[in-house]
Amino acid sequence: MFRSMLFLPGNTPKMLINANYFGADAVIFDLEDAVSPAEKDAARILVANILRDLDFCRCTKIVRINAIDTDDWKLDLDRILPRQPDLIMLPKASQPQDVLLLDEYLLAAERHSGRSPGIIALIETALGIENAYLIASASERVRALFLGAEDLAATLRCKRTKSGQEIAYARQRLVNAARAAGIDVYDTPFTDVNDDAGLSEDTAYAKSLGFTGKAAISPRQLQIINRVFSPSPDEIQYAQEVMEAIALAKEQGRGVVALRGRMIDAPVAAQAQQVLDAANRQGIKTEVLV
């Protein structure tokens, strides 16, 4: 689970050598749209070397390969897989067969090396949105869905807007499909890197829909995204009170648990546990916040 995922063009050495210092939970090394055809080869080498040489600590390494209808995706994988990225992002995933094709290639690599990465399916076509659940459940290797709104808007023949009403259906369908398949789901980047208020609003909206996290196209967006997707002190405190109330009721042999005049049922307890889990993952010392 990542709060933030930072896209870094695979042909920008100055950015790549600092990839692990920006504060992203995950970094997506992009070999696809950000890299022109003439630079694909150089970018592969650069990203492979970065994966080999940088200490990523807690930062997850994702590589966006080229789409499977190109000649590049296998070349990407052949160069990248020996450097053991954590996840491969598959662009333009439109049907389960796309995932299965990649899955097959990764399986072959796994037989050879003993390990291989998971898949994030980048859904950015109308067909992909309609097939979201089938894609999400096509292989156990699929760990998350990811909404790519810019390409999607093109296939929908509509204009991308800051308010995002044109992708409302896509967002909700993707969240539902991913959750139905039991995997994570990530929101499309907010493309105006100078609009902090807009980013904050868009991120909060994505969180409210159920997205796991959101992508960033600039390191400057990470602080806001991480903050929005981190549990707030109030949320942590409430979650702790819920767990304490449950523990107390159990101790006293009571079947019904109430807190602040509200019944604590299983979904509330589950959400409280999710908040505490997220706090622990992010290294927030929950005990001092009580």
Add this chain to the structure above:
Amino acid sequence: MSSKVVSSLREAIQKVGLRDGMTISFHHHLRNGDYVLNLVMEEIAALGIRDLTVNASSLFDIHIPLCEHIRSQTVTRLQTNYMSSGIGAIISQGILKAPVQFRTHGGRARDIALGHTPIDVAFIAAPTSDPMGNLTGKTGKSACGSLGYAYPDAIYAKKVIVITDHLVPYPLQGWSIPEIYVDYVVTVDAIGNPNGIISGTTQLTRDPVALVMAGYAAQVIENSGLLRDGFSFQTGAGGASVAAAKYLKDIMLQKNIRGSFGLGGITGYMVDMLQAGCFQSLMDVQCFDLKAAESIRSDPRHQEISALQYAAPGCRSAAVDSLDVVILGATEIDTEFNVNVHTDSNGYIIGGSGGHSDAAACAKLCMIIAPMFRTRRPIILDHVTCISTPGRDVDVLVTQGGIAVNPKNEALRQRLADAGLPVVDIHELKEKTERITGVPKIPPKGSRPVAEVISRDGALLDSIFEVPAR
């Protein structure tokens, strides 16, 4: 009414009796837009005067014509506090027989005041002057704000010539330097190019690495134990330093901390902090942008100070003596925390201490901000190419990859670690960097010194050696 205005620069030079072997001085508030140094040197060369010492508080690339006067022996010795990379590259090739003397801003002021570096004739570029030499930098078409570095020259030089492009009737109101120090006033069409004097606005950097470092820097200050009411602060005009000031302002406002003063060269971001109530006063030796220049003109809390009051050691007191925190840059830093701001890693002169060593020596917390690497070069080395500021005066190094605290300040290290900041040993940080960059070869050093770095107390700190022409 009497007047000190003479008809030409040549007449003024002749009247003060400038002759072979003397020392002349310049201040640098017009920065890379300064016309005055070149105008004066052309006139002196035309008069056939030779073997001069030039004592300039800083030199910029606009002053490259000075190199021709060096080659022709009009100038044979150079004293300065800073030299930008274009002129630095030429000087690095050894065109002067005698090594350049680099001082700090405070050290230069002190040495002038004590007569260690006596000045025969000071040339003061004045954005506004009256006919008797009351002058200011706050108004006029070439306004630059503070004239802090010109004070010791004006006060202690044997003769003072004011050069202005904005002559106003006597008496100028709100002068910075008064007529009592001035011998002659010369008017010229322009003392500088406004575009090179001060930048329009100091933009907040968009460099993500600088922003990461700035965030850490602000957190270091927040957790240093020094950020409380009465706090005082100095920072530079570099991208990460300015961003750190912005983040610090947010923290101070959030915690309702009312500081005492901001010091040094002043940017618009320090003005923002003043206006937001973070400080009671700014003590300004040099304005870096238009916002600072406007503020010093209109806000009485924004005060002009001389280089002596700013940083001169040996004064009864100087403002740096009361400084809590300073943020400074580095071209290199070594594992003993020695900092180089004079040369690049190939040994070419690209800067100078300015107020670096003064603030570092006096501030309670001296923080260096520098990226782990610039292009292919690691910044942390076993030994810096040139020691500009000794490691004993540096408390902490902030990089994007972690924060290294000088072992002399174990209490600070503990505080930062307790606050959850990424504190690392400087050797570990160096190794981490070298895993990416490799270990650079040390470039060959020439045998002849082209510059001496003189510490603020007058001792020889290091030498810079001749390098081949680029």
